[in-house]
Amino acid sequence: MDLSNHTTVSEFLITGFPNLEKSRFPIFTLVLIMYTLTVIGNMVIVFITRYENSLNTPMYFFLGNFSLLEICFTSVTAPTILVDLIREKNVVSFKNCLTQIYFFHALGGIECLLLAAMAYDRYVAVRSPLRYNTIMNSVVYHQLATWSWVTGLVLPLIPTILISQLNYCGSNVVDHFFCDILPLLRLVCNRTQLNEMLSFFICSFLLVGSFTITVASYAAILITVLGIRSSDGRKKAFSTFASHLTVVGIYYGTMMFIYVRPTRNLSFNMDQLVAVFYCLVTPLLNPIIYSLRNKEVKEALKKVLCRKQEGLN
Structure with a gap:
């Protein structure tokens, strides 16, 4: 390893799931199925929101961005999990480990910002329906999406650079199923308060x-929903509202449990279990909850399939 990195290790050993030796094959199969369905489901959403004119609205523009992000986000960790399950030793180079840390936190940050932008979009649609097209014009929603991506990509740069300059000595075993900041800080020789605080x-x-x-x-x-007089309208609104809150609650709850708390004396076994949810489960649920349950998306998907069938005939 280059001495400019100030480290005595050139690679890390990812422990993965050491307590699941007897269940590796069924878990590998399950993870592979979940990853495949996540990629396919989100690719469908990206495609139809991009090419179906009936979905050319701010809400579906954000959903298309969100689905593209979910493909990238789950692809940062899912392949590593699959490798962990089929190899006895999963060795990752120092640079690849830092790369995974950067993209994991960058894409996670973008997801937070996109969720906020999507919530604001729905707020404007519900509270100011007559002014919605004026407030959420094409310039505004493109800027919101752009700033979400740019901000998410920039913020993790400094922590990643600082981590690359720390002294890693002794053990090179990362007690996790992928490279993350907190497990890596446990391997550092020198003081890490600055990195932890940052x-x-x-x-x-x-x-x-x-x-x-x-x-x-x-x-x-x-x-606003509670003020709807029609019971059917209120029930329909609550159904969509509850679905969106489910995704938001799962994502923010798991992320805050791991990252927005003191970093000492952590239970990394619990962290691994929680991390599985936001790395695999949430990206799989999002296209179902946000899009595939949506009547407009279903109709658009039917139109696309019908046009494809007509083209084949």
Whole structure:
């Protein structure tokens, strides 16, 4: 390893799931199925929101961005999990480990910001329906999406660079199923308070800030929904509202459990279990909850399939 990195290790050994030796094959199969369905489901959403004119609205523009993000996000960790399950030793180079840390946190940050943008979009649609097209014009929603991606990609750069400069000595075993900041800090020889505080601050800024905007938007939507006189309209609105809150609750709950808390004396076995949810389960549920249960998306998908069938005939 280059001495400029100030490290005595050139690679890390990912422990993966050491307690699941007898269940590796069925778990590998399950993870592979989940990953495949996640990629296919989200690719379908990206495709139809991009090429179906009836879905050319801000809400579906955000959903298309969100689905593309989910493909990237789950692809950062799912292949590593699959390798962990088929290899006795999963060795990752120092540079590849840092690359995984960067993209994991960058894409996670983008997801937080996109969730906030999507919540704000629904807030405007419900609270100001007559002014919706004026407020959420093409310039505004493109800027919201662009800033979400740019901000998410920039913020993790400094923590990743600082981590690359730390002294890693002794053990090179990462007690996790992928490279992450907190497990890596346990292997550092020198003091890590600056890195821990910086990681805590950035994660808190993204998670708490975007979570506040998201909750405030949905709270305002809830107040409006409760004012609907029609029981059928209120029931329909609550169904969509509850589905969106389910995704938001799972994602933010798991992320805050791991990152927005003190970093000492952590239970990494519990962290691994929680991490599985936001790495595999949430990206799989999102296209179902946000899109495939949506009547407009179903109709658009039928149109696309019908046109394809006609083309084949």
